Amino acid sequence: MADDNAFRMELVTPERVLFLGAATQVVLRTVDGDLTFLNGHTPLVGAVLPGVVRITDADGTETRAAVHGGFVQVEKVSASGAAPNPAPTSDPGGAVDTPVPGPGVGTRVSLLAGVAELAGDIDVERARRAAERAEALVAELASSGRSASGGGGTDEPGADGGEGPPELIEAEAALERARVRLEAVEVPTPG
């Protein structure tokens, strides 16, 4: 039964819920590398890095999403709260081979992301254009920033090392977002 190793998965952004339902496997990127979640995973709270999240649902189809940073929480919840689908629970045989740890407990994985898109919602053409634009902007700002800091930026001697001007950070973030989007739809990223 595919449902036995299914758990409840939520992918939530502030503006809407992108994915809610049963999943058998979720792969996402954290500071310590890619993590895979299966049913019964230890409770965990973690920071998620920008990257592609892959959700495999009960019948094996994979949902990909571009997630631009966020947090993930794995927790044990009561089965009523975690019921991934309204399957008949009164089935007497079902209770015997239920592999969930203990009666009435299920796993819930919630992934919270400030900005995220499902692969199907991504406009490839637009993402590619955005990537090119951001890349050009980064190159331009990086070069102008170098000359500007060489000219007069004396009051902040350490700032030009890693931080850079806010426009540059913004442009780099935009580039990152565009790359993640393209990765989610499996298009080779430019550069």
Place this chain on the structure above:
Amino acid sequence: MAGGQERVLRRRIRSVQSTKKITRAMELIAASQIVRAQARIAAARPYREGMARIVIETAVGDPTAAGRLLGTPETIERVGVLAIVADRGLCGGYNTSVFRATERLVADQRRGGAEVRLFTVGKKAQGYFRFRGQAVEHSFTGMSERPTFEDARRVARVVVPPFVEGEVDQLVVVSTRFRSAGSQMVEVRQLLPLADPRQLVGEDAVAVRELDAAEAEEVRDGYTEFEPEAAELLADLAPRAAETDIFGALLEAAASEVTARQRAMAAATDNADELVKKYSRIMNRARQDSITTEIMEIVGGAEALRADDVDSDGGEMIRTAV
């Protein structure tokens, strides 16, 4: 004279009627926006609750990790205040109540010896505080009616760093909470440090709704991994949680704003109806008065003429009689 008054009244009725058309249209627009604003609050709820759960989990998981990120600061020397109002007026006392609460808060903090740094959302705040000679460090506009998460991030990028860098000890938001379509109230809430979940449980908070007893038990009992470790995670989490709270505050303020506007415009439309009724009554009386006067004049004139005739007849009669 009487005709002149009638004309003046007729003009005024027409003016009130066209104003009424505008207020009626604004009322209908606001009413439709209420539904949308409420839907957006509902859409944001899973994220807000999830964020609250993660904060609770992290804070409870490692109580030593919190530092100054959780709880209520013991001494407040510098405080950041974020006031959220509307970009536009015509919404009854909506803006005024937030201003009043903000001024009270600022005055209280100053009396307590704290230095206040004021941030505002909404165009109306700019004019108000400038007129009062109250320095505003940064004001955001163009987001009050339809705030996006990106807007919330823009605000957070300005108001959160002073706290993270230790320039302010506390960050509070003054805004209107949307409890229900019938009840909105101005509230002062602490944004940072984050509310301590151990104090939060059982009280009114976004986080508590889904944290029923069993689930809270689960949270406390379970052994939870943190990645990165809790202290570091909480430092990452605090700005995100603050920006989520700001987003929530903006959404609720927007819903409250359109509700206030709908109510104000409904009242204005009713008033216009009243005025039209009152003016028409006065106008009709004026018209009848003038008609009556006219009739009186005609009758009087006719009487006078007839009396003249009778007089002259009489005179003749007298004359003939003589």
